[in-house]
Amino acid sequence: MNNKRISIIGVPMDLGQRRRGVDMGPSAIRYAGVVERLENLGYEVNDRGDVEIGRPEKYDVVEEGNLKDLKEVVKANQVLSDKITKAVDEGDFPLILGGDHSIAIGTLAGVANKCENLGVIWFDAHGDLNTGDTSPSGNIHGMPLAVSLGIGHPSLTEIGGYAPKIKPENLVIVGARSLDEGERELIREKGIKVFTMHEIDRMGMTKVMEEAIEHVSKNTDSVHLSLDLDALDPHDAPGVGTPVIGGTSYRETHLAMEMLAERNLLTSVEFVEVNPILDSKNQTAEAAVGLIGSLFGEKLL
């Protein structure tokens, strides 16, 4: 990834879930020194600022189909998608900072329209494979993968003007330990590759990443990484809205990032769900920046 210009795009989105504060995620990650960290690795960094998020007069409004704050989520994701397309057209490597995970809808719309077959590595405690019909919460941050597979409300699946963005065989989920019933069904029906915490315990992160990388590099021309900080154990990343015990350690995740850096296959990256209000002394944003450093080639010796 060397000799490249990185475009940072912040997305202070908090409408895809109910806990306020995750809109400050991009600021917290910047404050933890992401730009300096990347510049020290020799990259040129183009911080394109934040996507504007509409502030609804009333929060949590379900306009239709069990989808909370649908209108504002759609609007921001369309803007994000266009912004990414522009960055890619200008030759930049996109690094997206969230914000809740509903922004992955716009991110994938923006990065997938430039390639035939996008591979996706999705680090998450959750599946994010719900639709309005299967979601227990109505929170759109639990839906971006289903939406990107073309499943869900048309105002979400049609963002960017095309659908689907990804194919189920080009997707791998790592770190899952909390799935809703509808998500399990979709995983089985579509044959989606999932390395749950069970496989990570059993095989170790090295083997999991070797297989995950192999899986997403087959028949793909680009590979996107979406990392939800709740994939990590809450002990190492407490500042997230939907923590689930029993996640990957900072060390294991760090190793995964180093393996991705070695393989040099990523074409876009996104870090989401950092919520400074729920954090302790910006620990989660700092963890994110440490992981970003490794991902972009930082080495101790």
Ligand SMILES: NC(=[NH2+])NCCC[C@H](N)C(=O)O
């Ligand atoms: N991106 C996330 N943190 N998603 C959490 C989703 C939680 C739950 N499965 C839901 O759909 O409401």
Ligand SMILES: [Mn+2]
């Ligand atoms: Mn999650």
Ligand SMILES: [Mn+2]
């Ligand atoms: Mn997620």
